[in-house]
Amino acid sequence: MLKVKHLKKNYASFSLDCSLEVKPGYVTGLIGQNGAGKSTTFKAILGLIQCDGGSIEIFGQSALNEEDKQLLGVVLSDSGFSGYLTISDIIPILENLYKRFDKSFFLRMVNQFELPKNKKIKEFSTGMKAKLKIIVAMSHQAQLLILDEPTAGLDVIARDELLDMMRDYMAKDDQRAILISSHISSDLETLCDDVYMIHNGQVIMHEDTDVLLSEYALLKVDDQQFEQLDKAYILKYKKESYGYSCLTHQKQYYRENYPNIVLENSHIDDVMTMMIRGEKS
Structure with a gap:
């Protein structure tokens, strides 16, 4: 569906070198801190900036032809319709832009999420604007959604509603796919099939979400336990007040061989923090 190999973009104070793949039927997440390179990657994929x-x-x-471009649905964090337009105003625009624009689906979703059709978009709340962007991206039967920080700035309820929209979109066709970026990594735990982690323009981890949540763990050990610990399966460690926290991708190994140490299941946020701030063993 989408293959990116050593995509490079150089700026004075930032360099991107990113490789990733999005397979049919997959929701793939790109996570990282603000400024890590997520938006740069998306803009390069879409041809909005020139690659190096x-x-x-x-x-x-x-190189995409016009017909293939119709199969893309895009949400960028810094783009959208003019705030002086209404939803009623943008319907004819969408009908002209997309050959497969589904007006009945669009209006059904607008009604479902109680978006006012004749109110100017600039008067919408942040959540309403985000919902409209997603609805537009899905309204022309796109095969691949590219969503850059679609849940940024939203409250928990609005974020959950958007995630449900994406799940419904994927459930209707097993050949569809989504590439979604977020710095709110917990949003992606129940949505994504796999996750790429980017830091300072480099992909530092790629893992299936199920594996990340089931096989990764944090070990909490004191100084003596740390010295005696087999570090063969320790990805990163960090000094703490009690001793050390250690990130492993072989939870079962340490559970069986070190029954007396504290072992905690990790979440994506934990993994990202350790991979970025921890030291390599």
């Missing part, structure tokens, strides 16, 4: 190297394939092609 690497390759991008979408639907098996390096």
Whole structure:
């Protein structure tokens, strides 16, 4: 569906070198801190900025024709319709932009999420604007959604509603796919099939979400336990007041061989913090 190999973009104070793949039927997450390179990657994929190297394939092609572009649904964090338009105003725009625009689906979703059709978009709340962006991206039967920080700035309820929209979108066609970025990594635990972690323009981890949540763990050990610990399966460690916290991707090994140490199941936030702030063993 989408293959990115060593995508490079150089700025004065930042360099991107990113590789990732999005498979049909997959929701793939790109997580990282603000400024890690998520938006730069998305803009390069979409051809909005010129790349300095690497390759991008979408639907098996390096250059998209107009017909293939119709199969993309895009939400960018810094783009949207003019605030002076209403939903009623943008319907004819969408009908002209997309050959497969589904007006009945669009209006059904607008009604479901109680978005006012004749109110100017600039008067919408942050959550209403975010919902409208997602509805537009889904309204023309796109095969691949590219969503850059679609839940940023939203409260918990609004974020949950948007995630449900994405699940419904994927459930209707097993050949669809989503690439979604977020710095709120906990949002992606129940949505994504796999996750790429990016830091300072580099992908530092790629893992299936199920594996990350079931096999990764944090070990909490004192200084003596740390010295005696087999570090063969320790990815990163960090000094703490009680001793050390250690990130492992082989939870069962330490559970069986070190029954007296504290072992906690990790979440994506824990893994990201350790991978970025921890030291390599």
